[in-house]
Amino acid sequence: MSTSSRFAVAVHVLSLMAWADDEPLKSEQVADSVNTNAVVIRRMLCELAESKLVVSQTGAMGGTRLAREPEQITLLDIYQAVESRGVFSLHRHPPNRDCPVGVNIGPVLNEVLDEVDTAVEKVLANITIKDVVSRLKPCVSTSVSKRKVVSKQPVMQARN
Numbered sequence: 001m002s003t004s005s006r007f008a009v010a011v012h013v014l015s016l017m018a019w020a021d022d023e024p025l026k027s028e029q030v031a032d033s034v035n036t037n038a039v040v041i042r043r044m045l046c047e048l049a050e051s052k053l054v055v056s057q058t059g060a061m062g063g064t065r066l067a068r069e070p071e072q073i074t075l076l077d078i079y080q081a082v083e084s085r086g087v088f089s090l091h092r093h094p095p096n097r098d099c100p101v102g103v104n105i106g107p108v109l110n111e112v113l114d115e116v117d118t119a120v121e122k123v124l125a126n127i128t129i130k131d132v133v134s135r136l137k138p139c140v141s142t143s144v145s146k147r148k149v150v151s152k153q154p155v156m157q158a159r160n
Helices: 004-021 025-033 040-050 075-082 105-125 129-139
Strands: 052-058 062-066
Touching: 004 025, 004 052, 004 062, 004 075, 004 129, 025 040, 025 062, 040 052, 040 075, 075 105, 075 129
Parallel strands: none
Antiparallel strands: 052 062
16 A cells, blocks of 8 residues: 655655745755656645645746745644545445444544544644754754755755
8 A cells, every 4th residue: 555755745845945945946946855856846836835835936036935934834734735634544445344344344443543643633733844944954964064955056045
């Protein structure tokens, strides 16, 4: 069974934008960081814009940036923007209705899955993009004096 990486990519995208401060980023820059196609990023940016997490501007100096301060965007906001509720799901095909477990497992699992979803959402609600970016700092090489976005585009200066 496969899982979605949309949430992880969206957190990456918004963390990159927080890292860039108020400098609008082109979808190609973001795609380079995520290591994916710019079309994938543009689609995701549309979803994030619909949820009012990012704003875009057109033109030569255009790009996309955060719509709010990083400390005002929770991982729950991002999760709700790009994923449907439900960490897990029930069977793809209905279980055997003649089986005593199969006939009753759906309602039982729905209760459990609601508890799991509530627990996940509670954790995500308490972590912001600012928290994520602050956790990135120890990962930065000590030989790099300033944070930058790895890209073929111009280097961005860091927020201090």
